């Protein structure tokens with residue numbers, strides 16, 4: 001897709017574009033000559049096994065769904081070197097980004113139903129494309145209402161086996177697909193407490209397990225600590241029919257040790273379902289996940305919701321600026337990063353979308369062998385450092401220049 005006006009976009013749809021373009025990649029491809037664009041892409045997106053990332057053919061039925069339901073659809077292929085003793089282990093992975101389906105003022109049950117109706121065809125497109133593992137965005141079953149601090153949004157929370165999970169279990173069974181479903185969780189058995197949780201649904205429609213968001217933001221309008229606490233599930237890796245996966249939920253991507261812990265537990269693909277806005281985090285977005293993929297020798301799937309969600313009652317951010325009724329623009333831009341530093345272009349900044357990648361997960365070990373980051377990590381140095389740092393009488397290891405505080409004579 002080219003410039004968004006060419007798709008008959010309204011002003012509403014244009015909101016979130018970059019000077020009328022869907023994404024940075026589209027802006028560049030439309031404005032640079034092909035040779036220059038190729039060179040810029042090489043530097044921006046890296047090289048996979050020495051060549052630019054290739055696109056893969058998407059079935060016509062999936063393309064038809066994307067045209068009918070107006071969502072962005074892109075597909076790529078990450079290769080690995082051929083090995084003599086192991087067969088390639090190619091997994092097809094999908095990420096879905098979407099806006100909410102009804103205004104936040106609509107009755108809650110209607111909002112949820114409309115989201116199910118919106119997601120259905122996109123999941124069908126993933127199924128028709130043979131996706132093995134699919135991940136949805138953070139708290140996909142509701143508006144990201146945590147800016148408001150209003151408790152009425154808690155009503156949307158669901159148990160791990162609640163209606164959103166049941167909705168997705170059908171698709172998991174139908175398409176033999178593992179689905180990662182990030183929800184607002186209500187833990188019925190523990191005082192009805194709330195968590196920000198990813199439910200892992202196996203390819204037989206079974207619930208394999210859950211992970212609760214470890215790091216809760218206290219930045220800008222991200223008032224999530226009003227609703228739920230830091231997760232208590234550690235850093236689980238889920239061994240699925242298609243590979244070992246983990247979920248680093250949104251703000252956890254700013255914590256390199258969170259990424260590391262999933263890697264130490266053996267993750268091959270880590271998803272980062274997110275809800276974040278342009279003014280706050282866009283310069284960080286293309287860097288952090290990609291860096292995590294490189295540093296931990298695994299693939300990362302980054303997902304961010306799209307659109308501007310307007311809430312009935314205005315709120316303030318405690319920064320002296322005027323009250324407002326929205327978070328800002330959720331800029332989409334979902335994409336994959338690989339352990340060899342290559343990455344896919346991003347989905348649209350303002351449109352629903354599905355990005356698919358084939359990935360030969362043999363690349364993870366190949367990169368460990370090449371770079372040796374695990375072998376050279378010197379974890380014992382850091383274990384010792386943390387041991388000391390966590391003590392109340394910790395003193396930073398600073399060696400002061402003895403001349404610094406000497407009086408000049």
Ligand SMILES: NC(=O)NCCC(=O)O
Nearest residue numbers: 217222250251275276281
């Ligand atoms: N959902 C969430 O944790 N957002 C925090 C903002 C950010 O990390 O960019």
